[in-house]
Amino acid sequence: MKNIAQIVCEHPFFHGLDGEFCDLVCxxxxxxxxxPGDYLFHEGGDADYLYLIRYGQVTLxxxxxxxxxxxxxxxxxxxxxxxxxxxxxxxWAYDARAITLTRAIAMDARCLRKKCDDDPVLGYDVLKRVLxxxxxxxxxxxxxxLDVYGAPEQPE
Amino acid sequence: xxxxxxxSVITREGLQCLLDALAERGYTVVGPTVRDxxxxxxxxxxxxxxxxxxxxxxxxxxxxxxxxSDEALFGYAVGPHSWKRFLHPPKVSLWQATRHENELRFxxxxxxxxxxxFIGVRACELAAIGIQDRVxxxxxxxxxxxxxxxxxxxxxxxxxxxxxxxxFCDSMATGPDVKEGYDLxxxxxxxxxxHLFLIRSGSEEGAEILAELPREPATETHQxxxxxxxxxxxxxxxxxxxxxxxxxxxxxxxxxxxxxxVADRCLSCSNCTMVxxxxxxxxxxxxxxxxxxxxxxxxxxDSCFTSDFSYxxxxxxxxxxxxxxxxxxxxxxATWVDQFGTSGCVGCGRCITWCPVGIDITxxxxxxxxxxxxxxxx
Amino acid sequence: MSGDLxxxxxxxxxxxxxxxxxxxxxxxxxxxxxxxxxxxxxxxMLYIFGVGEVPISLSGDAGQTETLSHTxxxxxxxxxxxxxLKPMDTVGLRGPFGVGWPMTAGEGADLLIxxxxxxxxxxxxxxxxxxxxRERYGRVILLYGTRSPDDILYAGQLExxxxxxxxxxxxxxxxxxxxxxxxxxxxPSLVPALDFDPEDAVAMVCGPEIMMRFTVNALRDxxxxxxxxxxxxxxxxxxxxGHCGHCQFGSTFVCKDGPVLSFDRVRGLLSLxxx
Numbered sequence: 001m002k003n004i005a006q007i008v009c010e011h012p013f014f015h016g017l018d019g020e021f022c023d024l025v026c027x028x029x030x031x032x033x034x035x036p037g038d039y040l041f042h043e044g045g046d047a048d049y050l051y052l053i054r055y056g057q058v059t060l061x062x063x064x065x066x067x068x069x070x071x072x073x074x075x076x077x078x079x080x081x082x083x084x085x086x087x088x089x090x091x092w093a094y095d096a097r098a099i100t101l102t103r104a105i106a107m108d109a110r111c112l113r114k115k116c117d118d119d120p121v122l123g124y125d126v127l128k129r130v131l132x133x134x135x136x137x138x139x140x141x142x143x144x145x146l147d148v149y150g151a152p153e154q155p156e
Numbered sequence: 157x158x159x160x161x162x163x164s165v166i167t168r169e170g171l172q173c174l175l176d177a178l179a180e181r182g183y184t185v186v187g188p189t190v191r192d193x194x195x196x197x198x199x200x201x202x203x204x205x206x207x208x209x210x211x212x213x214x215x216x217x218x219x220x221x222x223x224x225s226d227e228a229l230f231g232y233a234v235g236p237h238s239w240k241r242f243l244h245p246p247k248v249s250l251w252q253a254t255r256h257e258n259e260l261r262f263x264x265x266x267x268x269x270x271x272x273x274f275i276g277v278r279a280c281e282l283a284a285i286g287i288q289d290r291v292x293x294x295x296x297x298x299x300x301x302x303x304x305x306x307x308x309x310x311x312x313x314x315x316x317x318x319x320x321x322x323x324f325c326d327s328m329a330t331g332p333d334v335k336e337g338y339d340l341x342x343x344x345x346x347x348x349x350x351h352l353f354l355i356r357s358g359s360e361e362g363a364e365i366l367a368e369l370p371r372e373p374a375t376e377t378h379q380x381x382x383x384x385x386x387x388x389x390x391x392x393x394x395x396x397x398x399x400x401x402x403x404x405x406x407x408x409x410x411x412x413x414x415x416x417x418v419a420d421r422c423l424s425c426s427n428c429t430m431v432x433x434x435x436x437x438x439x440x441x442x443x444x445x446x447x448x449x450x451x452x453x454x455x456x457x458d459s460c461f462t463s464d465f466s467y468x469x470x471x472x473x474x475x476x477x478x479x480x481x482x483x484x485x486x487x488x489x490a491t492w493v494d495q496f497g498t499s500g501c502v503g504c505g506r507c508i509t510w511c512p513v514g515i516d517i518t519x520x521x522x523x524x525x526x527x528x529x530x531x532x533x534x
Numbered sequence: 535m536s537g538d539l540x541x542x543x544x545x546x547x548x549x550x551x552x553x554x555x556x557x558x559x560x561x562x563x564x565x566x567x568x569x570x571x572x573x574x575x576x577x578x579m580l581y582i583f584g585v586g587e588v589p590i591s592l593s594g595d596a597g598q599t600e601t602l603s604h605t606x607x608x609x610x611x612x613x614x615x616x617x618x619l620k621p622m623d624t625v626g627l628r629g630p631f632g633v634g635w636p637m638t639a640g641e642g643a644d645l646l647i648x649x650x651x652x653x654x655x656x657x658x659x660x661x662x663x664x665x666x667x668r669e670r671y672g673r674v675i676l677l678y679g680t681r682s683p684d685d686i687l688y689a690g691q692l693e694x695x696x697x698x699x700x701x702x703x704x705x706x707x708x709x710x711x712x713x714x715x716x717x718x719x720x721x722p723s724l725v726p727a728l729d730f731d732p733e734d735a736v737a738m739v740c741g742p743e744i745m746m747r748f749t750v751n752a753l754r755d756x757x758x759x760x761x762x763x764x765x766x767x768x769x770x771x772x773x774x775x776g777h778c779g780h781c782q783f784g785s786t787f788v789c790k791d792g793p794v795l796s797f798d799r800v801r802g803l804l805s806l807x808x809x
Contacts, residue, residue: 250538253626258624260626297790299777410806436779438779440778453587458772458778460779466770469609469610478808479808483809491784494784
């Protein structure tokens, strides 16, 4: 059986992280499990944890009054769930819900932030891992807004 | 054929004999004539229909006929027409369809085109015909409508004795002297005492017809006079295309601010594409009778300056005048070379003359070039 | 080729099948000659009596020549009429035209087949071809993105293909309701997680132009060579012979040099506004 340090450092999010740093961040990590339908977090809640999916599928969604929630992204093995923990005021901007049995690493965000603040080299490394996820989500959102597969507005 | 030099001189009467000989062989003879204050190409039977004693004054957005001090028959540059209106007509019926119950039948439009003989095909126009040959019959998809007209056409070429104010064939290396691709070639020799035409064949049929004409062998004096005519014309070019690598210049500067400037002047009227002897774009029109029994499809000239031209479901790809002018000019001068091996411009100057606001393709190239090279120096 | 390629041939509709809310697949007879071979990625010009003619990709199996399938979305005057045709109705057909997918150039390589929305239709003949000659290709990865679970084209077939051990199928949608068990997100974001060798991959991409642009970016970021990325372009077409000029795109006529073009031929132009 793998220990938590192995699991954390082998997760794609932390892939290649310096060994010492790895030991540092592992101190913030624990294994968690979500059943289908369980919420990882809710919109507006405190971003106290971030989740690294090891196995399973999580959907990000926004509740719409009088309608089913709008689901705008699914996350899978190897993905990071949640980015609001990086910057103040550390509040979630959407709901995250497991749609299959999901096993993940939960990282205590306060703990991780403190370690990043204490060692800016680690902080910069972590930030460089989060930023590409943010930008790719931004690009994906742009493409979704464009509704590229929608029916043309004007006929041929 | 090339090794037979049957250079001769003929008189005005000899020229009439040429028209007669062509008509006798079943050709529909087409040549320049004056109509609506312009020199256009129409069917001719008599040399009296030629624009004797006329010339033209051409500049950006400017065309006027003027009297000459002599009776030259070909003493002007090209007008608004080009031979493409005969080889690649403005409108062609492609086929008719009939519907009976669920049966559809397609019947080719049986329009047997005339066999044309063109009188006075300038060097730039021969180059333009060569270009359209490559576009419309250069591969396995040859257009039968173009090919049937083109293959039957008899070309009486003409070495230019007059360059217009918008001519720049010399800088496009297409003229003013005729090099190849003709059946007969004329040079008008006119002085105080004589009005002659130096004539030489470039094909077997041309040689046969020339042999039938009343003629005298050409002397060295005639040859020298003809060379002088062409060299004088070469020195009179009203415009010139910058001698630079234009395709790279344009394709490297597709976002140059000059495109915005020219778009401010361009009316997107499509005149340039209509008068251009190489522009070949067409669209199709479908019509049907009210009973829904017969339908027809025809093809007519189209222009990349129209909004419908680039329409795909959802809208036009090129909505702005800027993008349409850029499309036209980059195709003409740059991507045409990739597609067909030569520039799409022959330097005839029609697009400059017939542009209502006088946009000058040579000036547009020069403006981008000058700006880019001045920035390179900084 | 010979004859007048502008004259259509009358062909009968054999079957019509609804695929999506506004999308149908027409199965046409292959012409009175009964034989009109085509290559995956090619298209035909379909004519509706008195209304007009539109280019429509062949979406069926090129390995059989009895019938010709075209998947049509009803968006305009011609396609609305096409989509409403009934068996035994007659349409005018010209084709096939154009250069298709790199089925030969892709042999021995891993294939990334990336489709968006109705862009799966022109790629389906390529998929049929690959499955018919499965041993000629390495990994076969099919990425499909569309608007919502209701907009998944050929859903049954995608399901079948995903069951095969020798095809990797990834489907993603832009938006979904609560009952969708699959992925939500855009196609390009599937690329980084694929774990493939970009040096040894050939990508075939078809979908809305924006989707293709974003997908090409993701493929290039993953290390796929421009020469190994193929796109099926769409432009206005009237003749399909390179004569009418409408589909001219840079140094190509989309109708006869394409519709499938390798990215290095359109690089720099695809993202240029209004080119």
